Amino acid sequence: MDAICSYLNAIYSCFAAWSTWCTLWAVTIALAFILAALHFARHKKKPKWLLRNIEWLRTFYVWLGALVILGGTWAFFLPIALNSGFNKNDDGPVLRQLLIYATGGLLGAITLGETRRKNDQEHMRQVHAERRSRYAKAIEQLADEKAPIRLGGVYTLVKLVDDWMDDEKTLPSEEDRRQEGQIIIDSLCTYIRSSFPLAERHEELSSDYEDYKKKCQNNKIKIYIPQSYKNSIKDFSFGHKNSKYNNQPIQSREEFVRDKSLFQEEQEVRKTILSEIKNRLRSTPRNKDGRDEIKPGTWSSFEYNFSNAVFFYDVNFNEVNFSGKKTSFLETKFTQKADFSGSIFNEITDFSEAYFHEKANFNEAHFYRDTNFNKAHFHGNAIFYDTTFNESKKFHGVADFSEVQFDRDAEFDEADFYGDAIFQSIFTGCASFSGVNFYETDISNNSAKFIGAEFHGVATFSQTQFHMVSIFSGATFYDITNFYLTYFHKGVTFYNRINKSSNEIYNIITIFEGDAIFYQTHFYRASNFSGAIFHKDTNFEEAYFDGDVTFSGATFCRKPIFTNTTHTLKPEVAWFSFWGKHKFDVAPDSLYNIKLEEHRSPDGTTTLIPKGCIVFNPETKEPILNYRDILILFDKKYTSTVNTLRIKENLKMSNWPRKSE
Numbered sequence: 148m149d150a151i152c153s154y155l156n157a158i159y160s161c162f163a164a165w166s167t168w169c170t171l172w173a174v175t176i177a178l179a180f181i182l183a184a185l186h187f188a189r190h191k192k193k194p195k196w197l198l199r200n201i202e203w204l205r206t207f208y209v210w211l212g213a214l215v216i217l218g219g220t221w222a223f224f225l226p227i228a229l230n231s232g233f234n235k236n237d238d239g240p241v242l243r244q245l246l247i248y249a250t251g252g253l254l255g256a257i258t259l260g261e262t263r264r265k266n267d268q269e270h271m272r273q274v275h276a277e278r279r280s281r282y283a284k285a286i287e288q289l290a291d292e293k294a295p296i297r298l299g300g301v302y303t304l305v306k307l308v309d310d311w312m313d314d315e316k317t318l319p320s321e322e323d324r325r326q327e328g329q330i331i332i333d334s335l336c337t338y339i340r341s342s343f344p345l346a347e348r349h350e351e352l353s354s355d356y357e358d359y360k361k362k363c364q365n366n367k368i369k370i371y372i373p374q375s376y377k378n379s380i381k382d383f384s385f386g387h388k389n390s391k392y393n394n395q396p397i398q399s400r401e402e403f404v405r406d407k408s409l410f411q412e413e414q415e416v417r418k419t420i421l422s423e424i425k426n427r428l429r430s431t432p433r434n435k436d437g438r439d440e441i442k443p444g445t446w447s448s449f450e451y452n453f454s455n456a457v458f459f460y461d462v463n464f465n466e467v468n469f470s471g472k473k474t475s476f477l478e479t480k481f482t483q484k485a486d487f488s489g490s491i492f493n494e495i496t497d498f499s500e501a502y503f504h505e506k507a508n509f510n511e512a513h514f515y516r517d518t519n520f521n522k523a524h525f526h527g528n529a530i531f532y533d534t535t536f537n538e539s540k541k542f543h544g545v546a547d548f549s550e551v552q553f554d555r556d557a558e559f560d561e562a563d564f565y566g567d568a569i570f571q572s573i574f575t576g577c578a579s580f581s582g583v584n585f586y587e588t589d590i591s592n593n594s595a596k597f598i599g600a601e602f603h604g605v606a607t608f609s610q611t612q613f614h615m616v617s618i619f620s621g622a623t624f625y626d627i628t629n630f631y632l633t634y635f636h637k638g639v640t641f642y643n644r645i646n647k648s649s650n651e652i653y654n655i656i657t658i659f660e661g662d663a664i665f666y667q668t669h670f671y672r673a674s675n676f677s678g679a680i681f682h683k684d685t686n687f688e689e690a691y692f693d694g695d696v697t698f699s700g701a702t703f704c705r706k707p708i709f710t711n712t713t714h715t716l717k718p719e720v721a722w723f724s725f726w727g728k729h730k731f732d733v734a735p736d737s738l739y740n741i742k743l744e745e746h747r748s749p750d751g752t753t754t755l756i757p758k759g760c761i762v763f764n765p766e767t768k769e770p771i772l773n774y775r776d777i778l779i780l781f782d783k784k785y786t787s788t789v790n791t792l793r794i795k796e797n798l799k800m801s802n803w804p805r806k807s808e
Contacts, residue, residue: 167224167227167228168228170220170224171220171221171224171225171228174216174217174220175217175220178213178216178217181213182209182210182213185209210257211254211257211258214250214253214254214257215250215254217250218246218247218249218250218251218253218254219250221246221250222243222246222247222250223243225242225243225246226238226239226240226242226243227239229242270317271317271318274314274317275317278307278310278311281303281307282303282304282307282330282331284300284303285299285300285301285303285304285307286300286304286334287300288300288303289301289304289334289338294412294413294415294416297416298415298416298419301335301416301419301420301423302419302423304331304334304335305335305423307331308328308331308332308427308446309427309445311324311327311328311331312324312325312328312445312446325448325449328446328449329449329450332424332446332449332450332451333452335420335424336451336452336453338417338420339417339420339421339453339456340452340453340454340455340456342457343413343457343459345406345409345410345413346410346413346457346459346482348406348410349410349459349482349483352406352407352410352411356400356403356404359398359403360397363397364397414459414460417458417460418460418461421462421463421464422463424446424451425463425464425467426444427444427445427446427447428443428444428446428447428464428467428468428469429441429442429443429444429447429466429467429468430442430443430444430445441466441467441468441489441490441491442468443468443470443493444467444468447467447468447469447470447471448470448471449471450471450472450473450474451469451471451474451475452473452475453475453476453479454475454476454477454478454479454497455477455478455479456476456479456480457479457480457482458479458480458481458482458483458485459482459483460482460483461483461484461485461486462481462483462484462485462486463486464486464487464490465486465487465488465489465490465508466488466489466490467490467491468490468491468493469490469491469492469493469494469496470491470493470494471494472494472495473494473495473496473497474492474494474495474496474497475496475497476497476498476501477497477498477499477500477501478499478500478501479498479501479502480501480502480504481501481502481503481504481505481507482504482505483504483505484505484506484507484508484527485503485505485506485507485508486508487507487508487509487512488508488509488510488511488512488530489510489511489512490509490512490513491512491513491515492512492513492514492515492516492518493515493516494515494516495516495517495519496514496516496517496518496519497519498518498519498520498523499519499520499521499522499523499547500521500522500523500524501520501523501524502523502524502526503523503524503525503526503527503529504526504527505526505527506527506528506529506530507525507527507528507529507530508530509529509530509531509534510530510531510532510533510534511532511533511534512531512534512535513534513535514534514535514536514537514544514546515537515544516537516544517537517544517545517547518536518537518544518545518546518547519545519547520546520547520548520551521547521548521549521550521551522549522550522551523548523551523552524551524552524554525551525552525553525554525555525557526554526555527554527555528555528556528557528558528576529553529555529556529557529558530558531557531558531559531562532558532559532560532561532562533560533561533562534559534562534563535562535563535564535565536562536563536564536565536566536568537564537565537566537588544565544566544567544588545566545567545568545569546564546566546567546568546569547569548568548569548570548571548572549569549570549571549572550571550572551570551572551573552572552573552575553572553573553574553575553576553578554575554576555575555576556576556577556578556579556604557574557576557577557578557579558579559578559579559580559583560579560580560581560582560583561581561582561583562580562583562584563583563584563586564583564584564585564586564595565586565588566586566587566588566593567593567594567595567596568585568594568595568596569596570595570596570597570600571596571597571598571599571600572600572601573600573601573603574600574601574602574603574604574606575603575604576603576604577604577605577606577607578602578604578605578606578607579607580606580607580608580611581607581608581609581610581611582609582610582611583608583611583612584611584612584614585611585612585613585614585615585617586614586615587614587615587637592616593615593616594615594616594617594618595613595615595616595617595618596618597617597618597619597622598618598619598620598621598622598643598655599620599621599622599655600619600621600622600623601622601623601625602622602623602624602625602626602628603625603626604625604626605626605627605628605629605661606624606626606627606628606629607629608628608629608630608633609629609630609631609632609633610631610632610633611630611633611634612633612634612636613633613634613635613636613637613639614636614637615636615637616637616638616639616640617635617637617638617639617640618639618640618643619639619640619641619657620640620641620642620643620655620656620657621643621655621656621657622641622657622658623657623658623660624657624658624659624660624661624663625660625661626660626661627661627662627664628659628661628662628663628664629664630663630664630665630666630668631664631665631666631667631668632666632667632668632669633665633668633669634668634669634671635668635669635670635671635672635674636671636672637671637672638672638673638674638675638694639670639672639673639674639675640673640674640675641656641657641675641676641677641679642655642656642657642675642676642677642678642679642697643655656677656678656679656680657676657678657679657680658679658680658682659679659680659681659682659683659685660682660683661682661683662683662684662685662686663681663683663684663685663686664686665685665686665687665690666686666687666688666689666690666719667688667689667690667691668687668690668691669690669691669693670690670691670692670693670694670696671693671694672693672694673694673695673696673697674692674694674695674696674697675697676696676697676698676701677697677698677699677700677701678699678700678701678702678734679698679701679702680701680702680704681701681702681703681704681705681707682704682705683704683705684705684708685703685705685707685708686708687707687708687709687721688708688709688710688711688719688720688721689719689720689721689722690709690721690722691721691722691763692721692722692723692724692727692729693724693727693765694724694727695724695727695728695729695730696723696727696729696730696731697729697730698730698731698732698733698741699730699732699733700732700733700734701733701734701737702733702734702736702737702738703733703737703738703739703740703741704738704739705738705739706739707739707741707757709721709741709757709758709759709760710757710758710759710760712759718759720759720760720761721757721760721761722760722761722762722763722770723754723756723757723760723761723762723763724762724763724765725748725752725754725762725763725764725765725771726765727754729754729755729756731743731755731757741757742757742758743755743756743757743758744756744757744758744759746762746771746773747773748762748771749771
């Protein structure tokens, strides 16, 4: 009987221990599930009915209650589950006491952590409030009449941007820090864009009183309004020789000195803003070659809006990095020099309708996205030497210079254009595109458009590579045009036809007022000179036409040159494709025709070409010669077999590049 009782007690003890363990784990799992569900609901912000019911319940109190329940449950049931006993010398009371102490310690630690969190939040709130107070005060300082106080406001705003960008402790999110900084950047840009009445007198206030008085007496202080800005700018002085007279009375010396002082003070404030921005738009780590690389600075990610600003002082943004979503100089007026040389524009850049009165330097600048110079006006020299536009071939970028006016020389030498390039512009001075590369992107139908462009000075396209379709229809060249050693890898046309309606058809032709030089130019695809007018010398010596050639309706006021036999052993003659369909039917009223001859190949194929030129095989790049005609063309003394072979050898196209180059 005792054995049976002992056995039943053992079974009861095992069942009690098992049920106790089940209770412990059930409570633990239930609490863990509830905590996970609450966290998920708050993170996902749904279901909304649950959030509305627990809105009053803070996370701290949830964890506190869960820990109390969990600690109490384990303190009560664990000794039972372990059968530790609760007599004086048993381990049960000690274990329960330890669990209660541990729970209390955790509660204390969590409470201290919550207190620390509240203190940090309060500190963060105070820091942010203090910064916003400084910001409000700095904005008031910018409106002060005294220049030193305005300068103080500028430095305060600059320091605030730095504080926001460096504050990873109170504002961990980089995007939040950028947004706070952007607000201040917008305020600085707004100040730059704000009007300043004395800016209209920048020319006279930049001189001394004696010069000012002398010019006034000679009626040379003038107000100039560019034609393209007459509707948007009124009474803005650019000091141009074609401007109207300023009939304002001559100021006294005291008045002039006062205005000049105010003018220079405002110049200093605005130049300081630009200087502080520039200093933070770049970092210059050394690359493997030991040279400086223009990497983004701490302020490069901001957007800058200088639209409609008037810069009555030099603007120097050379070797900086703009990486914000957009950098805008829309309708901006640069009355002094503007230097953007070596700068990097990673996103959209807008210089449309900008006016550059003095030299504009974009030497070695990089534009990686859409670049808009539409209707810009360059009154001084425009330098785009070795500039790169839209370098990423996977992005369909556009370099837009449509309706741009260049009053002085425009230099684009060795620039690289990736994607569409639009130059429907007026070049009053010399225009140089020597060594320029026009590359196609992965998106098809890219083109270099000079439709309707006007070149009043010398136009140079020597050693230029067109890897896309080039369109010069409607362009007018008033001076010498040089396409020496230029490569047209795709089609080129100097003619276009537009159907305005069913009854109106417009032929757009190209006019060369000066000499047109296509010496050693390479045309890899069709070239169309239909309707072109050549007023002076036209030179196609050593030009290579790999595709169809069309001169239909062209007008030559002087004899076109396709051959030069001065050097009889190495004549400089144009080359025409054996497979091409060539048309040389010039306009009926042309003063000169293209003298033609039939070339008969060994297989009997007849090709009509300008007299004295060469027919070649586009695949092998080898000439297909009629030796009898070549010998007759030169001199009878070269009738020997040796000289015949020498002529053939010298006529090989040794400098023909591969299409991949």
